[in-house]
Amino acid sequence: MSSRIDELLKNQVRQAAKDGRKFNIVGGGSKAWLGRDSDGETLDISQHSGIADYDPRELVITARAGTPLQIIEDTLAESGQMLAFEPPYFGEYATLGGTIACGLSGPRRPYAGSARDFVLGCKLLNGKGEIMRFGGQVMKNVAGYDVSRLMAGAYGTLGVLLELSLKVLPRPASSVTLCHESNPNDAIQLMSGLLSKPLPVDGSCYYKGQCYIRLSGSKQSVIDAQKKLPGEVLSLRSQFWERLREHELSFFDNDKPLWRIVVKPASKPLPLEGEWLLDWGGAQRWLSSDASVETIRKIAQQFGGYATLFRGADRTGEVFQPLAQPLQLLHQRLKTSFDPDAIFNPGRMYAEL
Amino acid sequence: MSQPTSDKKDHLIQAFRRLLPAEAVLSETEDLRPFECDGLSVYRRLPMLVVLPDSIEQVQSIMRICHEAKVPVVARGAGTGLSGGALPLENGVLLSLAKFKQILNIDPQNAMATVQPGVRNLAISEAAAAHNLYYAPDPSSQIACTIGGNVAENSGGVHCLKYGLTVHNILQLKIVTVEGELITIGGETLDSPGYDLLALMTGSEGMLGVIVEVTVKLLPTPERAQVVLAAFDDVAKAGEAVGAIIAAGIIPAGLEMMDKLAIQAAEDFVHAGYPRDAKAILLCELDGTNAEVSEQIMIVRDVLMESGATEVRTAKDETERQIFWKGRKSAFPAVGRISPDYYCMDGTIPRSQLPLVLRRMSEMSDEYNLPVANVFHAGDGNLHPLILFDANQPGELERTEEFGRRILELCVDVGGTITGEHGVGMEKIDQMCVQFQSAELSQFHAVKAAFDPEALLNPGKAVPTLHRCAEFGAMHVHKGQLPHPELERF
Ligand SMILES: Cc1cc2nc3c(=O)[nH]c(=O)nc-3n(C[C@H](O)[C@H](O)[C@H](O)COP(=O)(O)OP(=O)(O)OC[C@H]3O[C@@H](n4cnc5c(N)ncnc54)[C@H](O)[C@@H]3O)c2cc1C
Numbered sequence: 118m119s120s121r122i123d124e125l126l127k128n129q130v131r132q133a134a135k136d137g138r139k140f141n142i143v144g145g146g147s148k149a150w151l152g153r154d155s156d157g158e159t160l161d162i163s164q165h166s167g168i169a170d171y172d173p174r175e176l177v178i179t180a181r182a183g184t185p186l187q188i189i190e191d192t193l194a195e196s197g198q199m200l201a202f203e204p205p206y207f208g209e210y211a212t213l214g215g216t217i218a219c220g221l222s223g224p225r226r227p228y229a230g231s232a233r234d235f236v237l238g239c240k241l242l243n244g245k246g247e248i249m250r251f252g253g254q255v256m257k258n259v260a261g262y263d264v265s266r267l268m269a270g271a272y273g274t275l276g277v278l279l280e281l282s283l284k285v286l287p288r289p290a291s292s293v294t295l296c297h298e299s300n301p302n303d304a305i306q307l308m309s310g311l312l313s314k315p316l317p318v319d320g321s322c323y324y325k326g327q328c329y330i331r332l333s334g335s336k337q338s339v340i341d342a343q344k345k346l347p348g349e350v351l352s353l354r355s356q357f358w359e360r361l362r363e364h365e366l367s368f369f370d371n372d373k374p375l376w377r378i379v380v381k382p383a384s385k386p387l388p389l390e391g392e393w394l395l396d397w398g399g400a401q402r403w404l405s406s407d408a409s410v411e412t413i414r415k416i417a418q419q420f421g422g423y424a425t426l427f428r429g430a431d432r433t434g435e436v437f438q439p440l441a442q443p444l445q446l447l448h449q450r451l452k453t454s455f456d457p458d459a460i461f462n463p464g465r466m467y468a469e470l
Numbered sequence: 471m472s473q474p475t476s477d478k479k480d481h482l483i484q485a486f487r488r489l490l491p492a493e494a495v496l497s498e499t500e501d502l503r504p505f506e507c508d509g510l511s512v513y514r515r516l517p518m519l520v521v522l523p524d525s526i527e528q529v530q531s532i533m534r535i536c537h538e539a540k541v542p543v544v545a546r547g548a549g550t551g552l553s554g555g556a557l558p559l560e561n562g563v564l565l566s567l568a569k570f571k572q573i574l575n576i577d578p579q580n581a582m583a584t585v586q587p588g589v590r591n592l593a594i595s596e597a598a599a600a601h602n603l604y605y606a607p608d609p610s611s612q613i614a615c616t617i618g619g620n621v622a623e624n625s626g627g628v629h630c631l632k633y634g635l636t637v638h639n640i641l642q643l644k645i646v647t648v649e650g651e652l653i654t655i656g657g658e659t660l661d662s663p664g665y666d667l668l669a670l671m672t673g674s675e676g677m678l679g680v681i682v683e684v685t686v687k688l689l690p691t692p693e694r695a696q697v698v699l700a701a702f703d704d705v706a707k708a709g710e711a712v713g714a715i716i717a718a719g720i721i722p723a724g725l726e727m728m729d730k731l732a733i734q735a736a737e738d739f740v741h742a743g744y745p746r747d748a749k750a751i752l753l754c755e756l757d758g759t760n761a762e763v764s765e766q767i768m769i770v771r772d773v774l775m776e777s778g779a780t781e782v783r784t785a786k787d788e789t790e791r792q793i794f795w796k797g798r799k800s801a802f803p804a805v806g807r808i809s810p811d812y813y814c815m816d817g818t819i820p821r822s823q824l825p826l827v828l829r830r831m832s833e834m835s836d837e838y839n840l841p842v843a844n845v846f847h848a849g850d851g852n853l854h855p856l857i858l859f860d861a862n863q864p865g866e867l868e869r870t871e872e873f874g875r876r877i878l879e880l881c882v883d884v885g886g887t888i889t890g891e892h893g894v895g896m897e898k899i900d901q902m903c904v905q906f907q908s909a910e911l912s913q914f915h916a917v918k919a920a921f922d923p924e925a926l927l928n929p930g931k932a933v934p935t936l937h938r939c940a941e942f943g944a945m946h947v948h949k950g951q952l953p954h955p956e957l958e959r960f
Pocket of ligand 1: 508509544545546547548549550551552554555556567587608609610611614615616617618619620621622623624625626627628675676677679680681682802803891892928
């Protein structure tokens with residue numbers, strides 16, 4: 118069945134290349150608001166669904182790109198496993214393909230790795246209508262350039278992901294969240310410091326005067342670590358990390374533009390007006406602010422980082438940090454090497470891609 | 471490509487001499503000799519010239535000069551590569567990064583370090599140790615190989631299953647392009663805007679740019695590390711035990727396997743205390759907090775016993791742990807002592823295929839009449855069969871190479887890959903035709919052209935031309951199917 122859909126998509130792309138048409142690749146549409154506005158006819162891949170292969174002993178799952186993320190995570194949970202990068206859904210119809218194409222990772226990212234870190238292989242349809250396989254279902258593979266990881270975070274601008282193989286990990290046996298009152302400076306020092314301490318931390322966040330630390334691992338190791346850190350145990354019912362991951366905390370309930378600022382974790386609080394939420398041990402900072410794009414980008418860069426206009430404001434401008442000249446040229450050349458007629462998601466990432 | 475005229479060589483020597491001190495431009499045959507091969511010494515070739523710059527500006531100027539003269543460039547780290555990746559070109563310049571030896575910055579607050587590309591892998595962990603931090607990927611060659619080479623090969627080590635490969639442990643690269651431009655890729659941040667060029671550069675075998683600076687992630691030294699040694703009277707049982715440990719929900723820090731020949735060679739060499747009569751041993755390292763390690767050791771011991779281990783031993787102290795690992799890490803030189811030559815393969819397979827692949831390799835070993843010692847990263851299914859041979863016996867090298875090729879094809883057949891960590895280089899270029907179809911190979915060439923349109927960086931390595939595959943295919947019909955049927959045969 119899948120191969121029939123493959124053929125169908127392939128023919129659609131070949132025809133589009135001839136007719137000079139453009140496609141907007143859509144899985145579940147849950148992240149349609151991310152990135153820049155992009156026009157083009159909808160190329161729906163939600164029918165391209167199903168788990169192709171999963172053997173818990175191999176620590177690998179292979180599924181078609183349109184498979185709902187929920188199905189993937191439910192299936193893994195049945196075998197006590199998980200996608201360790203804690204992907205955000207941002208809506209009930211999130212698919213595997215969209216998850217990898219957007220390359221977003223949740224609170225566990227600094228401790229376990231990012232979406233791209235778990236990509237092992239993919240089946241890809243390029244802009245010439247060719248179906249190709251890169252990487253594979255094994256943990257280590259250095260044959261050829263690492264095209265599959267290049268697809269993570271490329272926002273579908275290089276091709277249509279048809280199938281993905283991801284590394285999966287066992288779920289921790291036990292998990293506890295500690296919460297204590299703090300201020301930005303102290304919280305940053307504590308959270309970034311934890312990145313170089315051998316403690317079973319797999320989440321840390323600060324906002325509205327509270328610092329949250331999640332510990333996960335064997336039962337005893339979590340109990341031991343709890344004694345070394347400040348804070349009261351937070352009830353599981355608060356679903357704190359899920360709500361953080363899905364941007365459902367009250368912080369995100371705001372009409373101002375939402376910025377994602379990534380800096381070195383130990384960076385001091387950035388001198389920008391607005392409301393802050395610090396995640397990833399201080400490395401990923403959410404800012405809800407009316408400050409100008411120029412100011413925000415300039416300060417982020419001064420701190421050795423960069424800023425993305427994540428939600429709201431003008432989605433036709435540069436929502437991602439503009440690239441330096443030689444890098445931009447390289448991006449254009451790479452785009453052309455995969456999608457010579459610029460069929461896929463035109464302008465979704467950068468105006469020129 | 472045309473033979474370099476001595477004019478061209480003289481022109482380059484003069485240009486380089488204006489840039490570099492005399493001892494950093496080598497052109498006499500005896501000076502070029504040390505650069506004629508990497509760790510895979512069956513391939514040897516003298517470069518036209520060797521240059522040894524020590525600053526990024528010098529690398530940029532060298533690249534500009536070569537680009538203008540249309541002379542190919544091969545970058546070289548320590549030359550420990552095992553696939554001929556750093557094999558020079560006779561009409562090309564060999565660019566050694568050996569002088570880039572400085573650790574530029576260790577930032578314990580942000581758990582990262584910035585180093586020059588010629589810094590040895592182990593030197594990073596040694597420098598970070600003062601802060602109780604370390605750099606996780608630990609290839610067995612770590613005392614010698616450089617971080618630049620590690621990035622170019624996406625090297626792994628015994629701790630990859632839990633801590634990832636080079637690609638998972640670097641943050642930023644500075645590269646000099648074929649035109650001599652300096653570009654920063656990635657950032658001192660967990661991710662960066664644009665395409666993931668960091669992933670693309672990692673494992674690109676010197677084909678896309680010259681790496682002149684690397685920023686790596688550092689990890690906290692675990693509170694405790696323990697290693698369990700298990701002996702088996704049957705290799706297949708050891709293979710099963712690997713899957714059983716993972717099924718028990720444990721990700722060991724290292725999970726390595728050695729077969730009888732490798733055990734005995736290692737034992738004779740370093741006296742690691744391995745059981746000499748075992749058919750296979752597993753080394754399973756567990757690390758983390760004290761409590762976590764204690765708990766996991768109990769589980770792993772049970773799983774190993776249930777899987778039919780004849781003996782399960784836990785290293786009694788740090789010294790014994792180091793000795794257990796020393797046996798494994800010196801397995802290659804140990805095998806080197808019992809045979810005039812050995813040939814190291816590097817396929818990766820799904821773990822479940824381990825028993826089948828081991829059986830088939832043992833059958834082939836009989837067929838070719840060449841012994842095989844097996845050492846491998848069992849946790850991630852990365853095999854290192856070492857074929858023992860004597861290059862002085864007429865025909866043995868050819869037989870060995872054919873045997874090796876068949877092992878790699880077997881890996882592809884069972885859903886694996888021809889190389890897990892050593893790279894394609896010169897060595898496995900024909901096997902790329904078995905693993906990939908024309909569309910994929912063409913895509914690789916297009917990616918290369920985006921960085922290096924005139925193919926001046928390490929040309930001829932890593933990705934075969936379609937014509938080469940067609941020629942290879944004509945000699946080599948696989949399962950009755952011609953690879954790349956759309957191409958004409960010559
Ligand atoms: C005994 C032994 C054990 C080994 N064990 C392991 C192991 O456990 N795991 C593993 O992964 N490998 C292992 N290797 C292989 C080898 O050590 C690695 O591939 C290593 O990363 C090569 O580093 P190098 O500095 O020696 O690179 P070189 O051999 O000099 O070069 C390797 C490739 O990288 C390119 N290159 C080097 N430096 C640069 C640069 N600065 N910019 C761009 N391109 C560059 C070269 O052109 C070449 O293609 C082993 C080798 C030996 C001899």
